[in-house]
Amino acid sequence: MRRPKPEYHPPEEQRRLFPDITGNDLNGRGEEALRRPSPIYWHYGSDIKLPHRALQDYYMKQFEDKPELHDFDKKYGGRGARQHVDRPDVPVEASPERWAETIKAHALSHEGDLVGIARIDPNWVFEGYEVDLPWIVMIGVAMDHAEISTAPELPSAVETMAQYNRGTRAARHVADFIQAQGYEARPHGGPMAGPMTLIPAAIQAGLGELGKHGSMINREYGSSFRLAGVMTDLPLIADAPDDFGADDFCVSCQVCRNACPPDAIFDEKQMVRGERKWFVDFDKCIPFFNDTQGCGICIAKCPWSRPGVARSLAQRMTARRARIASGEHGDHD
Template sequence: MSDQATTGRRDRRRYTPKPEIVSLLKVSGNPVNGLGEKDIRRPSPHFWHPPDLHPWGELQLVARTNSRKCPGSAEAFAAAYERRELLPVATQRNAAPAAELSAAATQFALAHEADDVGIAAMDPLYVFEGYRIDEPWVIVLALAHDYERLKQVPSDETNGAGVCDVGDQYARGTRASYALANWIRSQGYNAHPYPGPSADALLLIPPAIASGLGELGKHGSIISRHFGSGVRLAAVTTDMPLTPTGPDRFGADDFCQTCQICTRECPPGAIVEQKQMVRGVERWYVDFDKCIPYFAEAASCGICIAVCPWTRPRVRPKLLATMARRLDQATSHPGASELSAPALES
């Protein structure tokens, strides 16, 4: 067995895209995503929307085809597209108070494959341009990766463990979101599920952050205090009266300011060291034009979330404790504590 197989570490050398891949990147994705824009606006449809809504349909097909070459991947992602039929909305409504309904919905979701649950009020900025969502609430579901499988990314035709775990979590998200939507409908309220891996009307990361499921990481994905970056998202929108759970600041964003691990490990060099202005908000942003060609050619990726120190089960508790102390010091004595990344142990 090779060293790569025993350590779970795949080939992560620096990457130069093939000319045929570059030719499929017909339009830069960074302006479409709003990079450099100072005005706040809704997001535009992106790479994982239906190909008639963006200019990267051929590249999307390459990405799907290459990922399905990995052993077990086709079956894993097929399960993510097995959608249940939505039940009709019950004629009699459960008139319990919002707090009680929120607790019941959360309990149901956790009992039906979700690993964490957050609730946020709907914001028009969560909805992609060209789409419409009428429900005033969004329930976001977190689905945790299996770290031992995830850390084997990027996948290839000899080892599909990493990409199969991605497909498995999306499949859990599909089952969990449809189950929750049907439960809410049985209570007499409208509900619509929004699972991955394909994109739909709802942007998932912003309501996940607003509802307390995590903070945005330098790699552009959410970092959860419970699962690190190894988490996928699904959601349900509804008109059931709910109470929001609120954001959770535990130090991930501060840690990312000085941590360089995902920046160094990204083969195409798509992760930059500073926040950038994106649709009127200064935040972390991953270079679309560098990331997506590698993603398509390498049978998906996931390296940045796998190497993130927050994703490592034995490291995460130490980080939480360290960043809690530093956040407390910064609050008690502004300017007295420098929130730099602490030294890590394996």
């Protein structure tokens, strides 16, 4: 049984900013046909249609009285060099296997905590954008759980911005290295959106599974990490998705749902642009998200995010799945 909690009601100032189209409709909830995602938040540029732009601007105004978040891209280590290195006319040749090994080692030695490779699926690219490169190197950077556990207070938002900076630095290091070998490389790190959505790419690259809270779960860091990526034409090989039982766990777990103040987390998977998956109610989530500089309660409360827990949980869920596959019937651990 879900524990009662105070109801959250968006302030009138925000309610007036909602467009006629719902965020859930824009995100494709209930649509059975595959399609590319529509830009909805974190996009800048007048050439990108963004019905929720007024809400996005409202969010940015919440930074005005919080100096810790002013010019965050210049704080917390910054975001790394903005200029790519010059590419030689003749690219360095090596096998895709060798390049994959080299790039992963480079990412892990330049502030990355996780790294994987995926072939880019056109259905990951936002409408209105084009990506003409075949590969993406996905990078994950761990967050300090003690700081994230303060969500939705300011220290959690500061930690999130600091790790977005670190992820961007790692991506730029990798991109510069690839450029120096004679190949095209385009890095991207949050919080603003790039030309493609990163979570599906990270799942295909083996960084984890999608959780009920709409964020990823990794077998080492749980949900306490952020993503960055590098799109490239460097010859690479794709990693395999890492299915270790987080999805099974989420089916019966209610922790994030019970913790979510606006009650935005569905208990069952939803059909979204042709795929049945975990989905967060955008229209319930975003007002609270806006009023708390990014919230983050769900990933902080996720059992997988507790330090030292994810690895043992992954082992238990994998063992449970093996028992079920062999015909044994035990408890749920």
